[in-house]
Amino acid sequence: xxxxxxxxxxxxxxxxxxxxxxxxxxxxxxxxxxxxxxxxxxxxxxxxxxxxxxxxxxxxxxxxxxxxxxxxxxxxxxxxxxxxxxxxxxxxxxxxxxxxxxxxxxxxxxxxxxxxxxxxxxxxxxxxxxxxxxxxxxxxxxxxxxxxxxxxxxxxxxxxxxxxxxxxxxxxxxxxxxxxxxxxxxxxxxxxxxxxxxxxxxxxxxxxxxxxxxxxxxxxxxxxxxxxxxxxxxxxxxxxxxxxxxxxxxxxxxxxxxxxxxxxxxxxxxxxxxxxxxxxxxxxxxxxxxxxxxxxxxxxxxxxxxxxxxxxxxxxxxxxxxxxxxxxxxxx
Numbered sequence: 544x545x546x547x548x549x550x551x552x553x554x555x556x557x558x559x560x561x562x563x564x565x566x567x568x569x570x571x572x573x574x575x576x577x578x579x580x581x582x583x584x585x586x587x588x589x590x591x592x593x594x595x596x597x598x599x600x601x602x603x604x605x606x607x608x609x610x611x612x613x614x615x616x617x618x619x620x621x622x623x624x625x626x627x628x629x630x631x632x633x634x635x636x637x638x639x640x641x642x643x644x645x646x647x648x649x650x651x652x653x654x655x656x657x658x659x660x661x662x663x664x665x666x667x668x669x670x671x672x673x674x675x676x677x678x679x680x681x682x683x684x685x686x687x688x689x690x691x692x693x694x695x696x697x698x699x700x701x702x703x704x705x706x707x708x709x710x711x712x713x714x715x716x717x718x719x720x721x722x723x724x725x726x727x728x729x730x731x732x733x734x735x736x737x738x739x740x741x742x743x744x745x746x747x748x749x750x751x752x753x754x755x756x757x758x759x760x761x762x763x764x765x766x767x768x769x770x771x772x773x774x775x776x777x778x779x780x781x782x783x784x785x786x787x788x789x790x791x792x793x794x795x796x797x798x799x800x801x802x803x804x805x806x807x808x809x810x811x812x813x814x815x816x817x818x819x820x821x822x823x824x825x826x827x828x829x830x831x832x833x834x835x836x837x838x839x840x841x842x843x844x845x846x847x848x849x850x851x852x853x854x855x856x857x858x859x860x861x862x863x864x865x866x867x868x869x870x871x872x873x874x875x
Contacts (some may be wrong), residue, residue: 613645620648627655636663683764687714689752709748727806734851736871739769739808742778750786754797757790765801771808771871772850778869781855784844785812785865792816793863811864818861827857841865 618645627638642649687710694706721820739832743763746854754761789797795815802809819827828845841855848855853869 601694616643616645617648618654619643620645620652623652624655627652627659627776631655631662633657634666636660655853686749686753689756693752711747712749734772735774736770736772737775737778739771740767742775742782743799743801746779746782746786750790753790759790759794759796761786761797761799763801765799766803769801769803769871771869773853773869777847777851781844781847781867782810782812784801784840787840787862788865789814789816792819797844803871808869810867810869811858812867813859813864816862818859818863819857821860824857824860828855 594842623640627640630636630638640652640656642653642787650684673767674691690706690710694703694710697703697706724749738788747763750761759829773781779797786797789812797814800813801812848867848869851869853867855865855867858866
C-alpha cells in the first residue's frame with residue numbers, strides 16, 4: 544500500500560477509533576450511574592464532555608506510534624533512493640535493497656535499482672567495445688601503415704597499383720571491424736555461403752608485410768574450392784585473430800590447414816612456437832587471459848564463430864593448434 548493511502552486509512556481509523564472509545568467510556572459510565580454510583584466523583588453530563596477527549600487521546604497516541612513506524616519505512620526507502628542516485632552518478636551499479644512495505648516507495652526503489660543495473664551493463668558494454676575495437680584495429684592499422692610505407696618507397700607503378708588495391712581492401716575491412724563489433728546476427732537470419740579461397744588469399748596478401756618484417760612465413764594447405772556458411776567479415780576476423788596470435792606469441796611458419804566433408808569444414812591454425820603454457824590453456828579464450836598483452840582477440844574470435852553456428856577450440860596447447868569448426872556445403 545502507498546504512503547498516502549496508509550495515512551488516509553490511519554486518519555479514518557483515528558476517527559472511528561475515537562468514536563468507539565467514546566462510546567465505550569460513555570457506556571461504562573451509564574452502567575455505573577444506573578447502579579446509583581458516581582464515576583470518579585463526576586456526573587454523567589461531565590463524562591459526556593470528557594469521554595470524547597479520552598477516546599481521541601488514546602487513539603491519537605496509538606496513531607502516532609503507527610505513523611512513526613510508517614515514516615521510518617518511508618525514510619529508509621528515500622535514503623536508499625538518494626544513495627542509489629549518488630551511486631549512479633559515480634558510475635556504480637545497483638545497490639542491495641529491501642522492500643519497506645510501501646508500494647509507491649518500493650516501486651520507485653525497484654525502478655531506480657533496475658535503471659542502475661541497466662546503466663552499469665551499458666557502461667560495461669561500452670568499455671568492452673572500446674577495448675575490443677582498440678585490440679582488433681591495432682594490428683590491421685600497423686599492417687596498413689607498413690603497406691603505405693612500401694608504396695611510398697617504390698617507383699614501380701605495377702607494384703604501387705597492387706599494393707594500393709590491397710590497402711583499399713584493408714581500409715574496407717577496418718571499417719567492417721567496427722560494424723562487426725557493434726552488430727549482432729539476428730535470430731533466423733540466413734548465414735551466407737562464402738569461398739574460403741578468397742578470404743584466405745586476402746589475408747595472405749594483407750599480412751605478407753607483417754610476416755616479412757618478422758622474418759616468418761604463412762602457408763595455406765588444403766583442397767581448393769571449399770565453401771563455408773559464415774559472414775565474410777566474421778570469418779576474416781576469426782582468422783585474423785588466430786594469425787595475430789601466432790605472430791605475437793608463436794614462432795616459425797604459420798600453417799592454415801583446411802579440410803571439408805559433407806556439411807562441415809575444419810580450419811586449423813598452428814605455428815612452430817612453444818605453444819600455450821599449461822596454466823593458461825584452459826582459460827585462453829577468457830578476456831584478458833594470455834601469456835602477454837590482451838586476450839581480447841581470441842575471445843572475440845570464439846564469439847564470432849559461435850554466432851555463425853560454429854566453434855573455435857584450442858585442440859592442442861604445445862605446439863598451439865587452434866581449430867575452427869564451421870558448417871559448409873562442401874566444394875563450390
